[in-house]
Amino acid sequence: QVQLVESGGGSVQSGGSLRLSCATSGDTYSGPCLGWFRQAPGKEREGVTAIDSAGSTSYADSVKGRFTITQDNDKNTVYLHMNSLKVEDAGMYYCAAAPLKCGSDWKQRDFYTSWGHGTQVTVSS
Numbered sequence: 658q659v660q661l662v663e664s665g666g667g668s669v670q671s672g673g674s675l676r677l678s679c680a681t682s683g684d685t686y687s688g689p690c691l692g693w694f695r696q697a698p699g700k701e702r703e704g705v706t707a708i709d710s711a712g713s714t715s716y717a718d719s720v721k722g723r724f725t726i727t728q729d730n731d732k733n734t735v736y737l738h739m740n741s742l743k744v745e746d747a748g749m750y751y752c753a754a755a756p757l758k759c760g761s762d763w764k765q766r767d768f769y770t771s772w773g774h775g776t777q778v779t780v781s782s
Contacts, residue, residue: 723739
C-alpha cells in the first residue's frame with residue numbers, strides 16, 4: 658500500500674498558476690501509475706493527468722497545454738504544475754496511485770487503489 662499526501666492548493670485569480678505536490682511513501686512499487694483527479698462541488702471526480710514510472714504522461718483535453726505533471730523520484734514526489742488557471746479548474750484535487758502502468762484506464766477511478774485526502778484549489782474571476 659502506498660500513502661499519498663497532497664499539498665500546494667490555494668486561492669488564485671483566473672490566469673494564475675499553482676503547483677501541487679503529492680508526496681508518496683510506503684510501498685511505492687505499488688504505484689507505477691500516479692494520477693491527479695479533481696472534484697468540483699456537485700460534480701463527479703474526474704481524471705486530470707497521470708504519469709507512469711517511465712515518465713509517460715496523459716492529460717485530459719480540458720487541461721492540455723496548461724497543466725504539466727512531473728515526478729521527482731529522489732523525493733518520491735509527483736507535481737502538478739497548473740498555469741492559465743480558469744474558474745472551472747477549481748475543486749478538490751486528489752493524488753492517486755495504481756499498481757499498473759497507466760494505459761488507457763488512467764481516467765478511471767476504479768483503476769487506482771490508493772488515494773490522498775486532497776488539496777483545495779480555488780480560482781476567482
